[in-house]
Amino acid sequence: MPSAGTPKLGFIGTGIVGSALARALVHAGYDVTAIHNRSPEKAANLAASLEGAHAVDSAQSVVDGADIVFLTVPDDAIEALCRSLNWSMSGTIESQSGSMPCTTAHAVVHASGAASIDILQAARDQGSSVGAFHPLQTFASPNQALKNLPGSAFAIEASDPSLEKQLDGMARALEGTPLVLDGDKALYHASAVLACNNLVTLLDAAAGLWDGLGLSKAEGLRALLPLVRGTIENLESVGLPNALTGPVARGDVGTVERNLAALARHDPTSADLYCELARRTIPIARAKGTLDAGGAERLLGALEAYGKTSENDREAG
Numbered sequence: 001m002p003s004a005g006t007p008k009l010g011f012i013g014t015g016i017v018g019s020a021l022a023r024a025l026v027h028a029g030y031d032v033t034a035i036h037n038r039s040p041e042k043a044a045n046l047a048a049s050l051e052g053a054h055a056v057d058s059a060q061s062v063v064d065g066a067d068i069v070f071l072t073v074p075d076d077a078i079e080a081l082c083r084s085l086n087w088s089m090s091g092t093i094e095s096q097s098g099s100m101p102c103t104t105a106h107a108v109v110h111a112s113g114a115a116s117i118d119i120l121q122a123a124r125d126q127g128s129s130v131g132a133f134h135p136l137q138t139f140a141s142p143n144q145a146l147k148n149l150p151g152s153a154f155a156i157e158a159s160d161p162s163l164e165k166q167l168d169g170m171a172r173a174l175e176g177t178p179l180v181l182d183g184d185k186a187l188y189h190a191s192a193v194l195a196c197n198n199l200v201t202l203l204d205a206a207a208g209l210w211d212g213l214g215l216s217k218a219e220g221l222r223a224l225l226p227l228v229r230g231t232i233e234n235l236e237s238v239g240l241p242n243a244l245t246g247p248v249a250r251g252d253v254g255t256v257e258r259n260l261a262a263l264a265r266h267d268p269t270s271a272d273l274y275c276e277l278a279r280r281t282i283p284i285a286r287a288k289g290t291l292d293a294g295g296a297e298r299l300l301g302a303l304e305a306y307g308k309t310s311e312n313d314r315e316a317g
């Protein structure tokens with residue numbers, strides 16, 4: 001639950017992440033007050049489903065009506081959107097000596113995993129706190145996104161300790177683990193892309209081979225998914241490098257050669273991918289202790305021999 005003095009949250013951008021975060025935060029007890037989206041019907045639908053939330057006509061109205069504003073638009077649009085808004089809210093404070101002008105600072109937060117808070121400099125220049133709140137999770141469908149969020153890590157960055165504390169609290173309220181990174185954020189995001197998006201690419205390649213087996217790609221994917229789940233469970237229970245199994249881990253050079261020959265016949269680009277990944281798998285198998293130096297040499301030899309043959313084939317073709 002958020003602490004007393006709960007901030008009013010606003011969202012600009014109600015795509016998959018903006019909608020899921022807004023819903024999850026309301027569910028966790030936060031107040032989402034103002035919502036805006038380029039296509040207004042999406043903001044209206046989201047606001048209608050959240051108690052206390054209102055769809056507003058302009059992005060500026062979100063800024064004017066919220067304490068913490070989430071810019072949940074595509075990464076490449078965040079900086080320009082931030083620059084287009086007025087972040088210094090002018091007003092007056094009544095005191096015993098009369099009224100005096102003041103500005104109320106906002107906090108503005110983006111959800112990009114690759115960009116730092118520097119892209120929010122325009123708001124910072126106007127006195128706002130700036131932050132980033134990146135759920136290390138994949139948002140492909142709204143309901144699945146909500147199911148996936150608990151247990152996720154959230155990379156947090158903030159220009160000041162007070163906003164960092166608020167974002168830390170939000171991550172915990174969403175049953176997640178806050179992470180403060182020290183280093184190049186694009187490297188963190190590249191790690192996420194390799195683990196998540198490229199897993200999809202890998203399964204697209206793997207399932208695509210099933211049309212050479214008399215079954216569709218969809219049937220292939222269905223058959224492969226329990227294997228993927230088993231692999232993930234092994235990664236959870238025994239970790240790296242012990243989760244590694246298969247021909248490279250065993251030093252089965254003949255099987256690797258048979259795999260490559262079949263791939264070369266059906267899908268040469270997947271054969272290249274297999275070779276590159278097998279090269280990266282050899283040190284994991286060595287670290288696990290199931291592949292000796294001689295086995296590693298023989299595997300590398302088979303991969304190089306395949307590389308030379310495919311290069312010659314390409315030159316000849």
Ligand SMILES: NC(=O)c1ccc[n+]([C@@H]2O[C@H](COP(=O)([O-])OP(=O)(O)OC[C@H]3O[C@@H](n4cnc5c(N)ncnc54)[C@H](OP(=O)(O)O)[C@@H]3O)[C@@H](O)[C@H]2O)c1
Nearest residue numbers: 013014015016017038039072073074075077111112138139
């Ligand atoms: N998807 C993920 O798995 C994931 C995971 C973690 C973090 N993120 C981050 O979350 C942020 C939002 O990503 P998303 O996946 O939610 O994107 P999305 O589903 O494509 O939604 C983008 C939203 O921004 C609006 N928009 C697009 N271009 C705009 C522009 N130039 N100016 C103003 N609004 C614009 C869109 O409005 P319309 O409805 O009018 O098109 C839409 O509501 C990004 O920073 C992304 O890196 C994504």
